[in-house]
Amino acid sequence: MKQRRMISNVLCHVLLAVLGFIWVLPIFYVILTAFREETGSYKSYIFPKGYTLDNFINLINTSNSMIDFKRWFLNTLIIAIFSTIIAAFFTICVAYCMSRLRFRLRKPFMNLAMILGMFPGFMSMIAVYYILKGLGFLETGLLKQVALVLVYSGGAGLGFYIAKGFLDTIPKAIDEAAYIDGATKWQTLIHITLPLSKPIITYTLLTAFMGPWVDYIFAKVIMGSDNQYYTIAIGLWTMLQKEYIETYYTQFYAGCVLISIPISILFVLTQKYYVEGVSGAVKG
Secondary structure (H helix, E strand, O other): OHHHHHHHHHHHHHHHHHHHHHHHHHHHHHHHHHOEOOOOOOOOOOOOOOEOOHHHHHHHHOOOOOOOHHHHHHHHHHHHHHHHHHHHHHHHHHHHHHHHOOOOOHHHHHHHHHHHHOOOHHHHHHHHHHHHHHOOOOOOHHHHHHHHHHHHHHOHHHHOHHHHHHHOOOOHHHHHHHHHOOOOHHHHHHHHHHHHHHHHHHHHHHHHHHHHHHOOHHHHHHHOOOHHHOOHHHHHHHOOOOOOHHHHHHHHHHHHHHHHHHHHHHHHHOHHHHHHHHHHHHHO
């Protein structure tokens, strides 16, 4: 039995090592290409013959009217921040209501939210586009950015299940004590529940931020050809078009590395709260 267990452990470690290598390989290739000195797209080798920082410098300082990384980065950051704040507010409020309040349509609403959550968001992409067009949100680039914020944050409340699971772990006796002292439900949420919910708030903020930061489909459909209002995902994809790929191929990978830095920093700084939020939600 000990020998079998040892063999099983070795096989598990080998399998995990192989899976880890497969997972890390594309990231390793992206980083190598971002520092590659040779221009052009496809090369028959993986390791560059020379390394340089010019790809990052040229990407940030480019003067091409069609390639404006700094503007794309700023557009994405603004949209992501506003979407994150609104989406997190919706999610926490709905989760609090589902966790603490009891009303007649509570169960049907939760079941409906679960069913709707099984369908991918892009299934409603065309319908959302025509609704926004009918409301006049696609007239100017600025209104299109507002439309993106509405799209990313509008249905966030349906993703309340994880937040609700965490809030269920907070004893209701704390809320009852606040009610006895004269606090309203809103005051209880703001002054008691939220300070105890830092892990799930962190988790909600991170997941809400990731959507706008990496999304391509909705952003491309809504933005169309307004180059100066592009988000990072659309802008980087533009660099791979046939008229730009030979010139901007290595800069595309430099852009991929740059946009991954903010997300990586956020996850490193909030890793503790992120894990606690997920584990608390599962336990709840």
